[in-house]
Amino acid sequence: MSETHTRHWRLIDTGVLRAAQNFAYNRALLECHQENRSPNTLRFLRFKPSALIGFHQDVRQEIYLDYCLENGIDVQRRLTGGGALYFDEGVLGWELYLDKKSLGTAQMPLIAEKICTAVASGLSQLGVDARFRPRNDIEIHGKKISGTGGAFDGDSILYQGTVLVDFDIEKMLNVLHIPVEKWSDKAINSARERITTLKEEMEHAPQLEEVKEQIARSIGDAFQVDLNKEDDLLEAEKTLYEQALNEIDSPDWIYQHNRPRDDSSIKESITKTPGGLIRIGMSVDKNRSHLKQIWITGDFFIKPRRVVLDLEAALKDTPLSEMETTVRNFFNRNHVEMLQLKPEDFISAIKKAMSDDTVTHQKVTS
Amino acid sequence: MDCNGCEFLPELYYDDEYQIWLRREHDDSLTVGMTDISQTIAGKILHVRVRRPGTPRPPGKPVATIESGKWAGPVPNFIACTILEANPEVLENPNLINSDPYNAWIARVSPDEGADRALKGFLTGEEAHQGYCKRAMEEDIHCHRKYR
Numbered sequence: 001m002s003e004t005h006t007r008h009w010r011l012i013d014t015g016v017l018r019a020a021q022n023f024a025y026n027r028a029l030l031e032c033h034q035e036n037r038s039p040n041t042l043r044f045l046r047f048k049p050s051a052l053i054g055f056h057q058d059v060r061q062e063i064y065l066d067y068c069l070e071n072g073i074d075v076q077r078r079l080t081g082g083g084a085l086y087f088d089e090g091v092l093g094w095e096l097y098l099d100k101k102s103l104g105t106a107q108m109p110l111i112a113e114k115i116c117t118a119v120a121s122g123l124s125q126l127g128v129d130a131r132f133r134p135r136n137d138i139e140i141h142g143k144k145i146s147g148t149g150g151a152f153d154g155d156s157i158l159y160q161g162t163v164l165v166d167f168d169i170e171k172m173l174n175v176l177h178i179p180v181e182k183w184s185d186k187a188i189n190s191a192r193e194r195i196t197t198l199k200e201e202m203e204h205a206p207q208l209e210e211v212k213e214q215i216a217r218s219i220g221d222a223f224q225v226d227l228n229k230e231d232d233l234l235e236a237e238k239t240l241y242e243q244a245l246n247e248i249d250s251p252d253w254i255y256q257h258n259r260p261r262d263d264s265s266i267k268e269s270i271t272k273t274p275g276g277l278i279r280i281g282m283s284v285d286k287n288r289s290h291l292k293q294i295w296i297t298g299d300f301f302i303k304p305r306r307v308v309l310d311l312e313a314a315l316k317d318t319p320l321s322e323m324e325t326t327v328r329n330f331f332n333r334n335h336v337e338m339l340q341l342k343p344e345d346f347i348s349a350i351k352k353a354m355s356d357d358t359v360t361h362q363k364v365t366s
Numbered sequence: 367m368d369c370n371g372c373e374f375l376p377e378l379y380y381d382d383e384y385q386i387w388l389r390r391e392h393d394d395s396l397t398v399g400m401t402d403i404s405q406t407i408a409g410k411i412l413h414v415r416v417r418r419p420g421t422p423r424p425p426g427k428p429v430a431t432i433e434s435g436k437w438a439g440p441v442p443n444f445i446a447c448t449i450l451e452a453n454p455e456v457l458e459n460p461n462l463i464n465s466d467p468y469n470a471w472i473a474r475v476s477p478d479e480g481a482d483r484a485l486k487g488f489l490t491g492e493e494a495h496q497g498y499c500k501r502a503m504e505e506d507i508h509c510h511r512k513y514r
Contacts, residue, residue: 054433054436054438055431055433055438056412056413056415056431056433056438079438080436080437080438081412081413081433081434081435081436081437081438082436105505106407106505106507107406107407107409107507108407108408108409108434108435108437109409109435112435112436112437135435135436136435136436148436149436149437149438150436150437150438151437151438151439152437152438152439153439153440154442287458288412288458288459288460289459290412317410317412317435319461
């Protein structure tokens with residue numbers, strides 16, 4: 001049972017909207033919060049099918065634009081950081097507008113952990129084993145069910161995430177540049193090993209209202225607040241929303257180029273080891289020399305199976321110069337059973353992918 | 367000079383929350399960067415974007431935005447100014463802000479009303495040192511740059 005608290009936050013639910021509308025709300029609510037005009041707020045939201053890039057990303061480097069245009073998928077830029085995403089109506093979005101001071105810490109990673117842990121605990125009330133996975137995911141048995149990200153402005157923060165309730169993985173592969181071979185059963189299976197939905201975990205799609213209720217209750221408990229549902233926004237928020245929508249719902253905002261178009265590439269390698277074949281697919285930001293995302297597959301024996309997924313998560317957004325240390329630290333920290341396979345084998349396989357220019361292909365589509 | 371391991375340079379100018387530092391240059395322009403406290407709170411910085419040279423920025427409108435982990439947000443700006451240039455090394459390797467925040471400047475700006483007037487609202491020297499330490503202590507912020 002949820003306790004009663006003396007502090008109150010607002011709860012709003014804006015239903016299914018276009019991405020531009022959802023992000024115009026992000027800007028309006030964050031700005032009003034920063035000016036002390038809006039209270040701390042939890043918002044639930046959903047999206048019409050949309051490809052969403054992170055605040056500093058370039059559309060053409062992250063998504064297959066032609067596919068989106070042909071299939072009526074909205075393309076938008078988020079206010080929050082992180083990578084590109086595909087959302088549709090089967091994804092439940094949640095977001096919090098808070099002041100850093102009420103969180104008891106100013107450290108961004110700790111804020112993310114506190115919020116993700118609360119949401120994971122809410123999801124677990126539905127009968128699944130959801131947990132926070134550093135740095136920004138919620139997972140069930142190693143498979144990602146929720147990705148999150150934040151934006152800040154002065155003392156105010158917006159922290160947002162998703163829950164995959166029922167999700168079209170195949171469509172996601174068509175929309176996003178993900179480091180796997182497209183159009184193959186293997187790619188779809190690899191994605192299914194890494195991503196899960198509530199429908200899959202619970203063997204039926206839960207009622208959205210129930211999911212929202214559990215998340216709201218858990219956030220209330222974690223932050224010791226009561227959440228009061230409100231149907232209407234403040235006038236100041238509505239005015240700012242209209243202004244923000246004008247700016248965000250435009251090609252200038254969506255397609256702004258933040259960096260050279262050729263600085264991102266997918267690299268691959270296949271390495272034979274005594275323990276089996278290791279296949280690496282990874283996207284690398286060449287200008288900044290960091291590894292953006294990696295998928296590790298193969299026929300090697302490793303136990304528990306989720307180790308590979310956790311290693312992928314640990315390597316996300318890592319400078320290439322720190323790759324080796326990250327892999328070694330990961331194996332030192334975790335108890336892993338491997339058959340004729342050593343941490344060095346993963347390091348060599350990743351190094352091989354890093355140096356193998358012959359398989360590099362630009363992620364830029366025209 | 368440091369507080370909780372967070373480096374402080376008395377010759378620079380700081381906002382009252384010690385998020386940014388400003389340095390006056392010989393040509394009356396100002397150089398802007400993030401403080402050790404600020405980069406510690408932000409975590410590993412992955413992207414920096416600076417507005418184009420020539421862009422006017424009123425107080426409250428950021429000179430630059432940063433992204434760390436999955437967080438994005440502005441490097442706060444408190445003065446009316448025009449962007450002169452971004453630090454190309456930092457644009458290419460934003461992590462320099464984490465490893466060397468006082469050398470890894472982000473942008474150089476021209477204050478509309480001159481450096482003297484622009485710097486009036488900022489803190490420097492011993493007064494700034496005390497405020498900087500107070501924030502580090504009160505919010506229990508520890509910088510570990512030297513041990514990285």
